[in-house]
Amino acid sequence: MNKSTALLSALAAMAAVNAHAQRDQISIVGSSTVYPFATVVAEQFGKTTQYPTPKIESTGSGGGLKLFCAGIGVQHPDITNASRAIKDTEVAMCAENGVSEPVEVMIGYDGIVLANSNQAATYELSRSDLFLALAKDVPNPDGDGVVANPYDMWSQVNADLPDVKIEVLGPPPTSGTRDAFVELVMEEGCEAFEQINALEGDAKDAVCATMREDGAFIEAGENDNLIVQKLEANPQALGIFGFSFLDENLDKIHATIIDGVTPTFESIADGSYPVSRPLFMYVKKEHVGVIPGMSDYVMEFLNDSSTGQEGYLTDRGLIPLPVDLHTNQQQQVTQALGL
Numbered sequence: 001m002n003k004s005t006a007l008l009s010a011l012a013a014m015a016a017v018n019a020h021a022q023r024d025q026i027s028i029v030g031s032s033t034v035y036p037f038a039t040v041v042a043e044q045f046g047k048t049t050q051y052p053t054p055k056i057e058s059t060g061s062g063g064g065l066k067l068f069c070a071g072i073g074v075q076h077p078d079i080t081n082a083s084r085a086i087k088d089t090e091v092a093m094c095a096e097n098g099v100s101e102p103v104e105v106m107i108g109y110d111g112i113v114l115a116n117s118n119q120a121a122t123y124e125l126s127r128s129d130l131f132l133a134l135a136k137d138v139p140n141p142d143g144d145g146v147v148a149n150p151y152d153m154w155s156q157v158n159a160d161l162p163d164v165k166i167e168v169l170g171p172p173p174t175s176g177t178r179d180a181f182v183e184l185v186m187e188e189g190c191e192a193f194e195q196i197n198a199l200e201g202d203a204k205d206a207v208c209a210t211m212r213e214d215g216a217f218i219e220a221g222e223n224d225n226l227i228v229q230k231l232e233a234n235p236q237a238l239g240i241f242g243f244s245f246l247d248e249n250l251d252k253i254h255a256t257i258i259d260g261v262t263p264t265f266e267s268i269a270d271g272s273y274p275v276s277r278p279l280f281m282y283v284k285k286e287h288v289g290v291i292p293g294m295s296d297y298v299m300e301f302l303n304d305s306s307t308g309q310e311g312y313l314t315d316r317g318l319i320p321l322p323v324d325l326h327t328n329q330q331q332q333v334t335q336a337l338g339l
Contacts, residue, residue, distance in 0.1 A: 023074040024292050026054035030064025030081030031176050032224060033110055033242040034279050037313050038081050038301075044312070045300050051293030054079075061176030065282070068102070069094035072286045078294055082280045083110065083176030083242070101285040103336045105298060106329055107307050109319035111243035111268040111276040112181050114168070114256035117235035121162070123154075123256040127274065130258075131189030132157045133166045134217050136210040139195035146195060149212045162236075169220040169227050170211075170240040180277045181240055182209050185258075188274070228252055243268060243276075244317025268319045279318075288337055295337050302330050 028038060035058040046053030059067065061082040068080035069090055086102065094102055114130075116123065132138050133154065137146040154161035171178040190196045190208035199207060211217050220227050220239070227239040228249055238256060243263050246255055255263050259274050267273035281301065288294045300306060306313050309320050320326065 025052045026079065026291055026294055026297055027077040028054050028056040028079045028081065028281075029059045029067050029077045030057075030079075030281070031061045031083040031279070032058045032171075033083040033177055033244070034081035034107070034281065036244065036248075036316060037107070037279075037318055038281070040313060040316055041297070041301050041306055044306070045293070045297050048300075049293060049296055051296065054297060056081075060172065060174040061179070062174035065090045066093075068282060068284065069097055069099055071097040072099055072284065074291075076284075078284050078287045078291050079298075080282050082282060083277065084179045085278075085280060086282060099284055099286065101336075103283040103285050103298075103333060105281045105283060105302065105333050106321065106325075107279050107281060107301060107318070108313070108321055109268055109276055110279050110317075111263045111273050111319070112177060112184065112240065113243050113246045113263045113275070114238045114240055114258070115231070115246050115253040116238050116256070117231045118252060118254055119232075120235035122254055123161075123238065124260075125161070125256055126158075126259050127185050127189035128192040129154075129158050129161065129189075130185050131192075131208075134168060134211055135186060135190065135207065136212040137207050139193040144195055144198070146199075146207055149214070149216070152216070164236045166216040167218065167234065167237040168216065168240065169218050169230055169237060172219045172221060177240065177242060181275070182211070184275045184277065186211070242317075243319070247317040265314075265317075265319060276319075283333075283337070285337065295339055298333060298337065299330075299339070302326075302333060 035056060038056050042054040042056055061084055064080035065082060065086060068077050070076055132151060135149060138149050140147045151157050152165060153163055154166055155163040187208045196204060196207055224241045224245045227241060231237055231239050231253055246253065261267055261273045263273045268276045283298055305311055307318065307320055308326060309323060311320065314320055
């Protein structure tokens with residue numbers, strides 16, 4: 001699409017936005033991890049303003065950004081939640097479709113946890129253990145290079161681990177949790193092995209980032225409640241999700257200790273837990289001032305009473321940003337939205 005065509009498309013889409021009588025309710029998509037926080041804010045927003053409660057769909061971070069970047073106009077969502085930062089390819093896709101100014105809003109932190117049923121013992125794993133258990137290809141135990149993952153039991157990965165079948169339920173590739181798990185666990189874990197470090201460029205990246213597909217790692221969708229049900233049915237299996245969801249289900253599941261650190265509110269906030277990440281939402285600036293209440297909703301999310309140090313979202317498991325970063329986000333987003 002050339003620049004003239006893109007401009008004409010953007011102008012046509014803007015005309016569609018301006019005919020906004022079709023929709024006066026904010027439309028939000030995106031991350032299943034951010035979904036419960038966004039829902040609480042939306043309910044508070046609906047109670048305390050003259051605007052309708054926003055409609056929120058849990059589509060996964062990748063799925064949400066795809067919908068968000070598809071264009072401007074009332075048929076497209078106004079905001080997308082994400083448990084990872086937007087990728088350059090997604091910024092380009094947005095721009096091609098007239099979404100030229102997505103405003104990034106960092107709302108807090110979350111930890112990615114592995115957990116299993118309270119009926120079973122707590123696992124203690126390193127990130128290199130997890131890489132060996134879940135990578136499609138692993139270091140050749142008998143020599144140089146890599147081989148297809150031969151490990152079926154945790155005890156084969158590490159003799160100190162139980163003689164239990166490897167079975168880990170996790171999110172699909174469209175999930176920001178999956179992206180962050182690959183980056184923070186798999187790619188970090190693979191650095192421990194000389195055979196992998198001997199590989200070059202794309203070959204190393206592919207080995208470090210590719211999950212196995214033989215049944216040890218099971219894509220369980222975006223429904224974290226379903227994963228918990230499966231963990232209760234199979235106590236030795238592990239599930240991957242955000243800390244906030246673990247925190248809501250401590251009566252059923254407990255966390256795996258990773259690299260010697262238990263995920264807690266405090267260990268994520270102080271950075272000692274190694275598998276933590278920022279959470280975001282992205283706002284379609286072209287819709288602000290057209291879809292009623294958008295800027296008010298965004299600022300409700302950034303209010304001290306919601307995402308501040310003692311905000312109501314901390315009771316739901318959100319780890320707040322440090323005070324100075326939180327204040328900086330308020331200032332940056334206010335300026336970006338022209339408020």
